[in-house]
Amino acid sequence: MRFKPSLRSVLLVVNLAILLLPVGEIAVLRLYESELVRQTESELIAQGAVISATFRELLWEHVEPGERTGYGTPVASRFRKRAGEGNVLDPFHPHLDLADELVRPPAEDALVSVQEPDPAARVAGERIRPIIDAAKKVTLAGLRVLDHRGTVVATTGIEYGMSLISREEVRRALQGEQVSLLRERVSDGPKPALRSISRGGLIRVFVVIPVVHRTRVIGAVYLSRTPLDVAKALFPRGYKLLRAAGVLLVVVIAVSALTSMTITRPMEALVRQAARVSKGDNEAAKPLDKPRTKEVEVLSAAFAEMAVTLNRRTDQVRAFASNVSHAFKTPLTSIRGTAELLRDHFDTMAPEDRDRFLHMIETDADRMSRLVGRLLELARAEVTAPSGQKARLETVVETLVARYRASGMPVTCQLAAGGAEVCMAPETLESILSNLVDNGITHGGEGTRVELVATRPPSPAAGVVEVVVRDNGRGVAEAHSSHIFTPLFTTARETGGTGLGLAIVSALVSAHGGEITFHPGNPGAQFAIRLPSARSPGDGDLCYAQSR
Numbered sequence: 001m002r003f004k005p006s007l008r009s010v011l012l013v014v015n016l017a018i019l020l021l022p023v024g025e026i027a028v029l030r031l032y033e034s035e036l037v038r039q040t041e042s043e044l045i046a047q048g049a050v051i052s053a054t055f056r057e058l059l060w061e062h063v064e065p066g067e068r069t070g071y072g073t074p075v076a077s078r079f080r081k082r083a084g085e086g087n088v089l090d091p092f093h094p095h096l097d098l099a100d101e102l103v104r105p106p107a108e109d110a111l112v113s114v115q116e117p118d119p120a121a122r123v124a125g126e127r128i129r130p131i132i133d134a135a136k137k138v139t140l141a142g143l144r145v146l147d148h149r150g151t152v153v154a155t156t157g158i159e160y161g162m163s164l165i166s167r168e169e170v171r172r173a174l175q176g177e178q179v180s181l182l183r184e185r186v187s188d189g190p191k192p193a194l195r196s197i198s199r200g201g202l203i204r205v206f207v208v209i210p211v212v213h214r215t216r217v218i219g220a221v222y223l224s225r226t227p228l229d230v231a232k233a234l235f236p237r238g239y240k241l242l243r244a245a246g247v248l249l250v251v252v253i254a255v256s257a258l259t260s261m262t263i264t265r266p267m268e269a270l271v272r273q274a275a276r277v278s279k280g281d282n283e284a285a286k287p288l289d290k291p292r293t294k295e296v297e298v299l300s301a302a303f304a305e306m307a308v309t310l311n312r313r314t315d316q317v318r319a320f321a322s323n324v325s326h327a328f329k330t331p332l333t334s335i336r337g338t339a340e341l342l343r344d345h346f347d348t349m350a351p352e353d354r355d356r357f358l359h360m361i362e363t364d365a366d367r368m369s370r371l372v373g374r375l376l377e378l379a380r381a382e383v384t385a386p387s388g389q390k391a392r393l394e395t396v397v398e399t400l401v402a403r404y405r406a407s408g409m410p411v412t413c414q415l416a417a418g419g420a421e422v423c424m425a426p427e428t429l430e431s432i433l434s435n436l437v438d439n440g441i442t443h444g445g446e447g448t449r450v451e452l453v454a455t456r457p458p459s460p461a462a463g464v465v466e467v468v469v470r471d472n473g474r475g476v477a478e479a480h481s482s483h484i485f486t487p488l489f490t491t492a493r494e495t496g497g498t499g500l501g502l503a504i505v506s507a508l509v510s511a512h513g514g515e516i517t518f519h520p521g522n523p524g525a526q527f528a529i530r531l532p533s534a535r536s537p538g539d540g541d542l543c544y545a546q547s548r
Contacts (some may be wrong), residue, residue: 004291004292004293004294004297005262005293005294006293006295007440010258010259010262010263010293011263013258014258014259017179017251018254018255022072023085024117026126030098030099030496032098033098033229034096034097034098036227036228036229036491037096037097037098037182037203037227038094038095038192039094039096039227039442040098040205040225040226040227040228041096041180041205042094043094043139043141043205043225044141044205044223044224044225045094045180045209046179047135047139047141047143047223048207048208048209048221049092049209049222049225051128051131051132051135051143051145051223052209052211052221053213054128054131054211055124055125055128055145055154055217055219055221056211056212056219057125057214058124058127058128059120059121059219060118060212061124061214061216062120062123063120066359070218071120071148071213071216071218072148072216072218072219073148073174073175073216074215074216075146075175075212075215075216075217075218075256076175076176076177079175079176079359080179080215087397092178092209092426094335095178095180096180096181096182096205100466101181101182102181102182102191102204103182103183103184104168104181104182104183104184105183105184106183106185106186107183107206107224108165108166108167108182110152110159110162110163110164111162111163111164111165111166112162112163113149113151113161113162113163114163115151115366116151116161117147117149117152117153117161118147118148118149118153118352121147121148121151121153121218121219121363122147122153123147124145124153125145125147125153125154126153126154126308128145128154129154129155132145132154132155132156132436133156133332136156139162139225141224141225142156142157142223142224142225143155143156143221143222143223144156144157144159144164144222144223144224145219145220145221145222145478146164146170146175146219146221146222147218147502148216148217148219148220149163149165150163150164150165150170150171150220151163151164151165151172152164152172154220154358164222165294169181169182169206169208170208170222170539172208172209172456173208173209173211173217173220173222174217174220175210175217176210176212176217177210178208178210179206179207179208180205180206180207180210182203182204182205182206183203183204183206184202184203184204185202185203185204185226187418191335199348202229203226203227203228204224204225204226204227205224205225206222206223206224207222207223207224208220208221208222208223209221209405225542226307231364232314235357242333255468258372262292262293263292263293263296263297265292265299266288266290266291266293266296267296267409268302269288269298270288270300272290273303274303274436277307280296284298284307284312284485285304285307285308285311285535286304286446287301287304288300297422312446312479314395315327328371329370331364331365331367331368332364332368334360334361335361335364335365337352337362337443338357338360338364342357342358343356345548347451368497371500375500386424386511386512386513388423389423389424389425389426389532390421390422390423390424391421391422391424391425391426391428392420392421392426393415393420393421393422393429393454393467394419394420394454395426396426396429396430396433397413397415397433397452397454398413398415400430400433400434400437400452401413401452404437404450409437409441409450410450410531411437411441411449411450411451411452412449412450412452413451413452413453413454414452414453414454415454416453416454416455416456420454420456420465420533420534421533421534422512422531422534423531423532423533423534424512424531427510429513429531431508432505432508432509432529433452433467433469435501435502435504435505436469436502436505436527436529437450437452437465437504438501439501440469440470440471440473440524440525441471443473443474443476444471444472444473444474444524444525445473445474448472448473448524449471449472450468450469450470450471451469451470451471452468452469453465453467453468453470454467454468455467455468463532463533464530464531464533465530465531465532465533466528466529466530466531467529467531468526468527468528468529469526469527469529469530470524470525470526470527471521471523471524471525471526472523472524473519473523473524473525474523474524475521475523475524475525476518476520476525478520483504484502485503485506485516485518486503487500487503509529509531512531512532513531513532514527514529514530514531514532515529516528516530517528
């Protein structure tokens with residue numbers, strides 16, 4: 001059996017696919033933006049490392065040998081292991097991530113320094129300034145070199161001689177920590193065009209690298225740059241974006257095709273099938289060849305079964321109407337003919353003939369009344385629902401047999417059901433059995449004996465009680481055996497048979513979850529009724545559950 005996804009699964013996949021398109025796009029863009037930030041940070045770290053090493057060498061040339069031991073500020077104790085002793089590697093990895101990093105407010109303005117820059121640092125700054133100016137033209141980064149007190153000694157801006165010690169990242173760097181952080185960027189100018197080299201991002205990356213000699217901080221390199229925003233970064237990759245958009249379009253088309261193939265097309269096929277059935281095309285009442293999903297497969301099978309059932313019911317109603325018409329036609333014709341004779345010859349008719357014709361009208365009227373009553377019984381039987389009541393089989397059978405024996409009827413019983421109870425009201429069970437007994441006595445002929453046998457079949461039929469009603473009469477012709485439960489089918493219409501007794505029995509048995517079968521006897525006839533027991537194999541009461 002081929003696997004068919006459920007309709008719920010298809011809808012879940014479709015909805016997830018639709019949801020993932022914008023969510024995936026946002027996630028990808030966010031990751032790309034974080035990658036742009038880390039790329040900027042990495043570039044600033046590389047520049048800062050080179051400038052830091054250069055400034056240290058230039059500075060150390062201008063510090064007097066006697067002042068070198070106490071020059072600068074000590075590295076904080078928590079950073080001394082990374083203070084650059086000997087040739088120990090000290091990598092500074094980029095780590096900024098927009099998902100985790102706090103974006104701080106814009107940087108505080110530089111302050112007027114209360115003291116002059118360190119003399120040696122000032123000279124080294126003047127020598128390194130051409131280098132950082134040249135670097136800025138290529139990297140577009142803001143570069144500042146600070147002495148060990150946080151005063152700017154070289155800059156690509158206008159802060160020369162001013163103090164940046166009020167900034168968090170500078171204070172941390174002058175303790176020996178390598179710092180990277182993000183700050184908000186405030187710009188009064190218009191947003192630059194995509195083709196320009198200017199950047200219009202809303203954040204700025206700051207990197208501060210301390211200049212360390214042994215265990216003392218002798219300065220710091222302060223770098224900043226605005227990373228590329230996503231739009232500017234993606235602009236040169238327009239063709240690749242178009243390809244990505246094409247992939248998304250393909251995904252949307254695939255999702256639409258999946259929905260159409262698994263839901264829309266089978267539903268349209270069902271609609272066409274229903275239209276054909278409504279026009280009388282009985283050949284269309286069959287399950288779909290390609291239902292695609294479980295729900296559609298079940299719906300298609302149920303629809304086909306419903307159509308077949310409706311057609312069968314229609315045929316049954318048509319046949320039933322024909323049989324009812326035929327059953328009423330004979331007595332009505334007789335009544336009409338007799339009434340015409342009485343009307344035309346009532347005054348000249350002999351009294352005995354008049355009494356005979358009146359008796360014929362009464363007989364036909366009684367027959368029609370009996371037929372109407374039986375039809376009402378059949379209608380009630382077909383809509384009977386289990387009541388949850390229980391009937392003790394032995395009690396009902398013994399009471400029924402005793403009543404027939406009191407009337408001189410040859411009816412006997414065999415009880416081997418062990419005190420079984422069935423899920424049925426006692427009066428309903430008695431009605432079923434009495435109908436079968438009357439049928440055997442009426443149609444079996446003179447001298448017919450009827451026997452009731454109640455048994456409990458062995459497993460796997462546990463939970464079922466079987467009652468057999470058999471007689472030794474004439475039996476049923478083989479040609480008629482397949483029609484005996486058909487309403488209004490009878491071979492004894494001339495003796496007052498209505499053909500509804502067995503139909504009523506069958507309807508009552510089926511309504512209570514049982515079944516009745518006919519078996520030709522040798523001689524006679526035999527009916528086997530299988531009814532649900534009131535007790536399950538685990539001694540649980542089943543009647544209440546059956547009536548729900």
